[in-house]
Amino acid sequence: MNTDNVREKFIRSEEALSRLGDDTKQLVFNRVQDLRGTKDYLETLIKEKEAVDTQITEQEAKISSLQDEINNQANLKEELVRKQANNTEELQSKSVRFEELQIEIKQTSETLQSISNEIDNLKSEISQKREKIATLTKTNQELEIKLKNEIEAKEAENKELRTDLETLKSENAVISFLLEESAEDLPEVDILAAVMNLGQTTKEQLKQTLEGQISPVIITRTLGRMAEKNLLNFDESNNIISIR
DSSP: OOHHHHHHHHHHHHHHHHHHHHHHHHHHHHHHHHHHHHHHHHHHHHHHHHHHHHHHHHHHHHHHHHHHHHHHHHHHHHHHHHHHHHTHHHHHHOHHHHHHHHHHHHHHHHHHHHHHHHHHHHHHHHHHHHHHHHHHHHHHHHHHHHOTTTTHHHHHHHHHHHHHHHHHHHHHHHHHHHHHHHHHHSOHHHHHHHHHHHOSEEHHHHHHHTTTTSOHHHHHHHHHHHHHTTSEEEETTTTEEEEO
16 A cells, blocks of 8 residues: 555545544534523423412412401301391381391392302312423423433422422411401401491490490401491591491
8 A cells, every 4th residue: 555545544534533523512512502401491390380389379368368258248147137037026117127138138148159259260270270280390300300410409499499488378377367366356247236226326326335245445446347348337537337
């Protein structure tokens, strides 16, 4: 074999090695780009899951608030029905008031039904969001198999966020419990019954009527709350109280 042939083969070998090196670099570059794209997609899925968890917490808090309102409306309805039964003879001479009570009972029932429908809708939304979480979780698990090393830091962050979320849920449960317990101690029903008997009255007259049953301080505090709940009208400028 002469020198020219050897040189030509050497040159071809160098060119082949150069092309192989270029191909290898391109392959490595493409693989790195794919891994970066997959990591970005995984981070997006984690953020979406956190957003859905937040929405579920808000929806559950709203359901708890609506359930409290249902209990209040149910108690009011029960008191109205009881008053109607106890005053059968008096209602014969007060047909106008009887019709007003019937309207109030109907409005209360409609309010209860409306709130119940809203709760059903919220529960349906939560069910859909939980299904979405299940889908996202499955996709997340598949990506974790391929990219375990890349997501270790994200898993630690996600664990910390879950801990914070549980802490917030626990605090919210305590607050809801305190609100429910305090709401049970407020004498709205007695005050409402007294105002119904008196018709339009003043705060001082109401205090005299309920003297020995409810303290004046509790009456003053409760009137504001009942006005906020639209259970009665309370004009603080002249202390006039009346049924809506």
